[in-house]
């Protein structure tokens with residue numbers, strides 16, 4: 532599916548093809564203002580997709596759309612809270628109205644609230660679930676019909692190594708990311724069995740250098756320091772990654788964007804319901 536049938540026609544006539552591994556696909560990336568989401572949005576834009584960069588931080592989404600434009604790509608920015616169903620209806624409606632359909636959804640927005648489970652409030656538990664898991668459910672629910680109507684697509688849900696293995700002081704986060712992992716598989720099978728032509732996969736980053744670590748609540752870092760696992764600054768993140776990841780370094784958001792690009796592209800056309808672990812070997 533192209534930006535519009537008319538544009539695709541003229542592009543063909545004048546032989547000016549949009550180049551790249553996801554050329555002419557329409558892609559939504561949530562949480563695109565920062566970190567992994569920003570890297571995914573930029574990479575998809577560089578590889579020829581039109582990117583709808585969305586975030587609860589609209590100025591950040593604008594900045595990412597600007598980066599994509601500066602790199603020669605095409606993007607729009609959207610204020611969007613993934614936990615709000617009406618925001619999803621509006622966003623998917625805008626994608627369809629402006630571009631005629633939707634090909635790629637990267638459900639990336641997320642937060643981390645850690646600390647001992649016996650200290651965690653129900654309010655914090657529900658807040659984390661609402662963004663990390665409800666947000667993915669709502670995105671899948673509203674993107675699937677739009678993708679099916681436009682001939683098919685690829686949904687990529689960002690889980691975590693914390694969706695594969697448990698960790699002390701991260702049990703509530705584990706619950707959200709483990710939920711994303713198995714939700715992905717269930718939806719993948721339903722979509723395949725019903726012939727919707729939509730592939731659904733999860734990506735599992737390890738320790739990646741982004742702002743999520745700085746934003747984590749003090750209780751999380753207090754417990755981590757108790758375990759002598761590091762503090763909230765970037766040097767200590769490096770140390771934590773050096774210990775946990777056999778490759779011996781912290782990951783870069785671009786490391787995750789490469790995997791997301793692959794799953795968004797037709798190179799992965801026989802992959803659905805799988806989990807792509809990008810963690811420097813932590814889970815090996």
Ligand code: NAD
Pocket residue numbers: 561562563564565566567568585586587588591611612613614639640641642643662689690691692735736737738739740741742743744746
């Ligand atoms: P980040 O904090 O840099 O970026 C997260 C983005 O999500 C921010 O721009 C934030 O504004 C946005 N966001 C937060 N709440 C939102 C909401 N309700 N609606 C829309 N947007 C919202 O963090 P990141 O590390 O880039 O995290 C991206 C994803 O990767 C998350 O799902 C996270 O759980 C996952 N992840 C990160 C790591 C890591 O080490 N950084 C590891 C595993 C998984």
